[in-house]
Amino acid sequence: MPTRPQIRAHVGDVLRSKREERGLTQEKLGFAGNLHRNYVGSVERGERNISVEALERWLAVLDLRWADFGRAVDAKTRKSKR
Amino acid sequence: MPTRPQIRAHVGDVLRSKREERGLTQEKLGFAGNLHRNYVGSVERGERNISVEALERWLAVLDLRWADFGRAVDAKTRKSKR
Numbered sequence: 001m002p003t004r005p006q007i008r009a010h011v012g013d014v015l016r017s018k019r020e021e022r023g024l025t026q027e028k029l030g031f032a033g034n035l036h037r038n039y040v041g042s043v044e045r046g047e048r049n050i051s052v053e054a055l056e057r058w059l060a061v062l063d064l065r066w067a068d069f070g071r072a073v074d075a076k077t078r079k080s081k082r
Numbered sequence: 083m084p085t086r087p088q089i090r091a092h093v094g095d096v097l098r099s100k101r102e103e104r105g106l107t108q109e110k111l112g113f114a115g116n117l118h119r120n121y122v123g124s125v126e127r128g129e130r131n132i133s134v135e136a137l138e139r140w141l142a143v144l145d146l147r148w149a150d151f152g153r154a155v156d157a158k159t160r161k162s163k164r
Contacts, residue, residue, distance in 0.1 A: 007138040051131040056089040066159075070152030077148075 009046035010076035011055075014069065016044040018062050033061040091128035092158035093137075096151060098126040100144050115143040 019029055026044070030037040034057060042048045043058075050058070059069055101111055108126070112119040116139060124130045125140075132140070141151055 007134055011134050049133040049135045051133050052089055052093050052137070053131045055134070066152035066155040067149060068152070070148035070150070073148040 006046070006080060008049055010073050010080070011050065012044045012046040013076055014072040015058060018064055018072070022062060029061055033057040088128070088162060090131055092155050092162070093132065094126045094128040095158055096154040097140060100146055100154070104144060111143055115139040
């Protein structure tokens with residue numbers, strides 16, 4: 001079984017970069033997704049183990065499909081193995 | 083913001099069908115991924131809000147990339163909107 005470390009950090013990096021691409025602040029994203037601003041920051045820093053329900057709301061605010069999210073996470077994982 | 087209901091059920095359906103494609107029992111998947119068999123069943127039935135860390139271990143056992151998982155979840159979501 002392959003080890004895929006640092007998933008929380010990779011997820012946080014992906015969510016942060018997608019938010020920034022869309023020109024959203026953490027406050028705006030939190031408001032639109034009913035997610036507390038502090039929670040948004042801690043997930044983006046890889047401190048929290050986000051659930052699929054919270055992630056679903058988050059992706060909806062970012063107008064991002066799960067497939068797009070998954071591709072970005074896979075890309076992070078590959079980079080970390082170099 | 084688009085509503086994408088029933089994410090837990092869709093995730094559970096995807097994980098169950100991928101496990102069955104691989105010919106794995108819930109017991110074998112749980113053992114390989116360090117996930118309790120009862121937990122495996124409840125996630126597959128959409129009763130649990132799985133986190134990205136648990137999902138990461140799960141996908142590793144299924145030898146599934148996040149992008150593949152994401153595409154399958156998106157396909158479920160589209161079907162449910164018909």
